[in-house]
Amino acid sequence: MKYLHLVVTGLTGLLLILGSLDMPATGDPQAPAARHVSPRYIEQSFEETAVPNMVTSVLADYRSFDTLGEVTVIFTGALAVLLILRTGRRDDEKEGL
Amino acid sequence: MINGQQSVVVTRICRLVVPFAQIFGLYVIMHGHSSPGGGFQGGVILASSFMLLAVGDGIEEVRRRFSMLAVTVLTSAGVLIYAGIGVVCLLLGANYLDYGILPVPEPRSLGMLGIEIGVGTTVMAAIVSIFHDLVTFE
Numbered sequence: 001m002k003y004l005h006l007v008v009t010g011l012t013g014l015l016l017i018l019g020s021l022d023m024p025a026t027g028d029p030q031a032p033a034a035r036h037v038s039p040r041y042i043e044q045s046f047e048e049t050a051v052p053n054m055v056t057s058v059l060a061d062y063r064s065f066d067t068l069g070e071v072t073v074i075f076t077g078a079l080a081v082l083l084i085l086r087t088g089r090r091d092d093e094k095e096g097l
Numbered sequence: 098m099i100n101g102q103q104s105v106v107v108t109r110i111c112r113l114v115v116p117f118a119q120i121f122g123l124y125v126i127m128h129g130h131s132s133p134g135g136g137f138q139g140g141v142i143l144a145s146s147f148m149l150l151a152v153g154d155g156i157e158e159v160r161r162r163f164s165m166l167a168v169t170v171l172t173s174a175g176v177l178i179y180a181g182i183g184v185v186c187l188l189l190g191a192n193y194l195d196y197g198i199l200p201v202p203e204p205r206s207l208g209m210l211g212i213e214i215g216v217g218t219t220v221m222a223a224i225v226s227i228f229h230d231l232v233t234f235e
Contacts, residue, residue, distance in 0.1 A: 048205070049205040049206060049209070050203045050205060050206045051130045051131065051205065051206050051209060052130075052131050053129070053130055053131055053132060053133070055133075056129055056130045056135055056209060056213075057130070057205075057209070059135070060129075060130065060135070060209040060212055060213065061196065061205055061208070061209055064183075064194040064212065065193070065194060067179075067212070067216065068179055068180065068183070068194070068212075070137075071136075071175065071176055071179055071215070071216050071219050071220075072176060074219055074220055074223050075172060075173070075175070075176050075219055075223060077223065077227070078172050078222070078223035078224075078226045078227055079172075081226070081227045081230050081231075082169070082226060082230060085230040085231065086230050
């Protein structure tokens, strides 16, 4: 049974390595990801948003809805920890939280 | 470690560093749209300053200055600021989170600053809240 896990892990690793062989090289200007929307961000983002930091203009303006989701994830995480751990301590807690 | 029975060196150094850490956190949030940084990073720096205060002066001191009620309210307030700016854009007649319609100079830049403040508030309060809950777990 132990060897079955090893075989499954090894096969998965081989598949992942096989899949990564076709990836474009790092920083390749002809890669599909660099030719679709990136030129628009690089050329237009300062004129459109007046923000010199391109990364922020993508994260907080073009993809603002995505960042709202990220903030909601963090909020939900804090809420989950609060609901799990902050129970049954009302006796010594004056604020009732 | 966290109950305030520290040597005077640790207490003094923590008290000395905390205000600088908080100023730096605010700087990272406010300059997120013109230099590396932003709400997430600045919020974490602000939260770590409260952890440093807890190491030096104990968790009770942190709770006296920054109550659990305030932490919980701020966690929700950040998301509310973010979503609220989107709703304001919607009410002014643009798409959701389309800051171009806001009636301020350079609306896109200031809209981004607004949501960075919302992100920073939520991240700071969420991490402090988790820290409170983990440290005081009985």
